[in-house]
Amino acid sequence: MMTSTDLDALMTDLGQRARKAARILALTPSAAKDKALRAAAQAIRIDTKLILAANAKDMEAGEAKGLSKAMLDRLMLNPARVEAMAKGLEDIARLPDPVGRSLAEWTRPNGMSIARIAVPLGVIGIIYESRPNVTADAAALCLKSGNATILRGGSESFHSSQAILTALKGGFTACGLPADAVQMVPTTDRAAVGVMLRLSNYIDVIVPRGGKSLVERVVAESRIPLFQHLEGICHTYVDGSADLEMAKTIVLNAKMRRTGICGATETLLVDRACAGTHLAPLVAMLIDAGCEVRGDAVAQAADARVIPASDADWSTEYLDAIISVGVVDGVGAAVEHINTHGSHHTEAIVAEDSQVAETFLNGCDSAIVLWNASTQFADGGEFGMGAEIGISTGKMHARGPVGVEQLCTFKYVVKGNGQVRPG
Amino acid sequence: MMTSTDLDALMTDLGQRARKAARILALTPSAAKDKALRAAAQAIRIDTKLILAANAKDMEAGEAKGLSKAMLDRLMLNPARVEAMAKGLEDIARLPDPVGRSLAEWTRPNGMSIARIAVPLGVIGIIYESRPNVTADAAALCLKSGNATILRGGSESFHSSQAILTALKGGFTACGLPADAVQMVPTTDRAAVGVMLRLSNYIDVIVPRGGKSLVERVVAESRIPLFQHLEGICHTYVDGSADLEMAKTIVLNAKMRRTGICGATETLLVDRACAGTHLAPLVAMLIDAGCEVRGDAVAQAADARVIPASDADWSTEYLDAIISVGVVDGVGAAVEHINTHGSHHTEAIVAEDSQVAETFLNGCDSAIVLWNASTQFADGGEFGMGAEIGISTGKMHARGPVGVEQLCTFKYVVKGNGQVRPG
Numbered sequence A, B: 001m002m003t004s005t006d007l008d009a010l011m012t013d014l015g016q017r018a019r020k021a022a023r024i025l026a027l028t029p030s031a032a033k034d035k036a037l038r039a040a041a042q043a044i045r046i047d048t049k050l051i052l053a054a055n056a057k058d059m060e061a062g063e064a065k066g067l068s069k070a071m072l073d074r075l076m077l078n079p080a081r082v083e084a085m086a087k088g089l090e091d092i093a094r095l096p097d098p099v100g101r102s103l104a105e106w107t108r109p110n111g112m113s114i115a116r117i118a119v120p121l122g123v124i125g126i127i128y129e130s131r132p133n134v135t136a137d138a139a140a141l142c143l144k145s146g147n148a149t150i151l152r153g154g155s156e157s158f159h160s161s162q163a164i165l166t167a168l169k170g171g172f173t174a175c176g177l178p179a180d181a182v183q184m185v186p187t188t189d190r191a192a193v194g195v196m197l198r199l200s201n202y203i204d205v206i207v208p209r210g211g212k213s214l215v216e217r218v219v220a221e222s223r224i225p226l227f228q229h230l231e232g233i234c235h236t237y238v239d240g241s242a243d244l245e246m247a248k249t250i251v252l253n254a255k256m257r258r259t260g261i262c263g264a265t266e267t268l269l270v271d272r273a274c275a276g277t278h279l280a281p282l283v284a285m286l287i288d289a290g291c292e293v294r295g296d297a298v299a300q301a302a303d304a305r306v307i308p309a310s311d312a313d314w315s316t317e318y319l320d321a322i323i324s325v326g327v328v329d330g331v332g333a334a335v336e337h338i339n340t341h342g343s344h345h346t347e348a349i350v351a352e353d354s355q356v357a358e359t360f361l362n363g364c365d366s367a368i369v370l371w372n373a374s375t376q377f378a379d380g381g382e383f384g385m386g387a388e389i390g391i392s393t394g395k396m397h398a399r400g401p402v403g404v405e406q407l408c409t410f411k412y413v414v415k416g417n418g419q420v421r422p423g
Helices: A004-026 A030-046 A048-065 A069-075 A079-094 A134-144 A155-174 A191-196 A212-221 A244-256 A272-288 A297-302 A311-315 A330-341 A354-363 B004-026 B030-046 B048-065 B069-075 B079-094 B133-144 B155-174 B191-196 B212-221 B244-256 B272-288 B297-302 B311-315 B330-341 B354-363
Strands: A102-107 A113-120 A123-128 A148-152 A182-184 A205-209 A234-238 A265-271 A292-295 A322-328 A346-350 A368-373 A390-392 A400-402 A408-419 B102-107 B113-120 B123-128 B148-152 B182-184 B205-209 B234-238 B265-271 B292-295 B322-328 B346-350 B368-373 B390-392 B400-402 B408-419
Touching (some): A004 A148, A004 A191, A030 A155, A048 A155, A123 A134, A134 A155, A134 A205, A205 A212, A244 A272, A244 A346, A265 A272, A272 A297, A272 A322, A311 A330, A330 A354, B048 B155, B123 B191, B155 B182, B234 B272, B244 B265, B244 B368, B272 B292, B346 B354
Parallel strands (some): A234 A346, A346 A368, A408 B368
Antiparallel strands (some): A102 A113, A390 A400, B102 B113, B113 B408
């Protein structure tokens, strides 16, 4: 354990280095950034053995510590996963440069031209848990968007992350980028996170990537703006006008394609108008596919295998093969339910009636709303935005997928020929 | 003083009412919002006498309390200022509706269409000090952008703000808008601000409008994202390539047109390359215009009336007829000085050399950068954005002028015909 004075000095030094690197990265041309990303990919490939050896250390410690099977799987690297990391960097290199885009341009009556130009945010702090690949993904997305990164990985993945960082830094500096373009907090001391969250002079935005307790801690302590993703309590509403076959296809995919992702549907709402025809087949399909169904009284009546839902079920992110199913009185009640119990992430309606669909799309106060498509599309890649650093459930700056464009801010560039303000 | 339990209950009630109103406002058509704004303008005109009587009470208390002349002037209303408030509401009614704009649209290979649509932020909390007109301006900008507002005015302007609020509410409800579209914290208890800053379930963004100590308190305590404007330490840099006459015109306007606004230049930097020809005339002009000049050694040598600048002068927002003047070694040193000592608000360069200008515009990490124009243009109205709720010096969401478009967030609206995610 470091003293708090030492920790403050260490973190301030990290912050100052990052700020300095950020000023250089902001002015680095696209080609230089892309070359550095490809060099980092190669460095990761070359370092595969070192990375796997470091990961073996983390895995051993994790097993000794009694980490769950799911956590160990997230922690584990193998040659295929290392190669996927390298390929991920090359994919990011191929994205268009988000920096320097003109977002709007206009000319004032006095002849001044004004342009809103995308520029990097500056320094981005990433606080994450066991997945070591976040080290490469997050640093690469930040670099592509001209930002410096300060990474704070989980203690479980410390050695793996350090090995990945070494490869990244090697690739970046070989191409002339500053060594401090990406840095990692060099201690697993939990107090370092607290210090990091108060470094508002040096860090422009914090991205917490991890479970609910990590995010809650960051939200409570941070003095720095966040890209926050608390949870994904996503809904699919089957309207009375829905085609049953389409509803079945969408609901099955939305719930069961992958149950552990944030865009998985956690609650199915069925319009009372079609409950008689649609509810039983939907419920039976889910149960037959291996999903536990927790339902209201109507859902329970529709299938004997349905378990009674408790109040808490309507606000639970299961991330598992479990779904809550309820019957509502039309689209208005569905919207009301979603705005009350949801997490403002992603909601879908299945309906043939376009007016009902509009009511749903306008009424749900969520980052993503879909009509006749699966909630599992809630993903930057599926949106065509390239890789993402996460899905934001906040409303400020970025909402929904946070890709390289969302890692930028903008400035106003005004050009005149001597104009002064009258009056 | 209320007990903290009472205060929590009171503020939670306010928040819940605001959230409910926000859901209605988000779906209210443009014409209905604009009609309500015009009705509120008329109500303010009709209530002029009541508003002035309430203001007289505040002025009397303010004088008894020994408020400064400047504060009393900010607090004071007269018939012309009341009429300006009413006209301000009508101006806002005439702005285009920012809600529902399509910010981007594309189609995926699987046929799904995706649109990024502007929607209101939700509930906006405004914490302000003595200017009672903020009550009308802020509430109107929020309403225009479909948001509900919770106002927390200064205790000095309490009666004036209440009278203005009554008129606004009268206008809004007469047009069928919810009474809770705009609410005011009904107590001057300072603890209410602390409670408000933790109401993250009900308030989406906080706008502090006031002096540095108010903003610092809000930054330190808020659990809610902010549109933050700490200070405007703005610079004008006169490059070696600058035309002296243009430099004089711009510098005089940038410093002296109005010294109390955040876009006023506080530091003049002169390129050493032209110090011999440009520095003395610029300094003499400022002093002759009644400005106190605090300079470095070179500036002191240029004019005997220059006072030595202390270290603190380079990071001071004077908001007065005072300027710090220093000589720097070219555009690189100017950018370095500005990024180190400035507040990331607004900076101008006077130069004929376009490459030097590009270096400056790209290098300054500020919300607004100008080439051959006065820093006093840093204003939403001057940018053609209509009225503004403030100038943000933060980088997240809104940077620079915060107008009705910046009071919106967006959602992704996805339309399909049964698409599910493969794999």
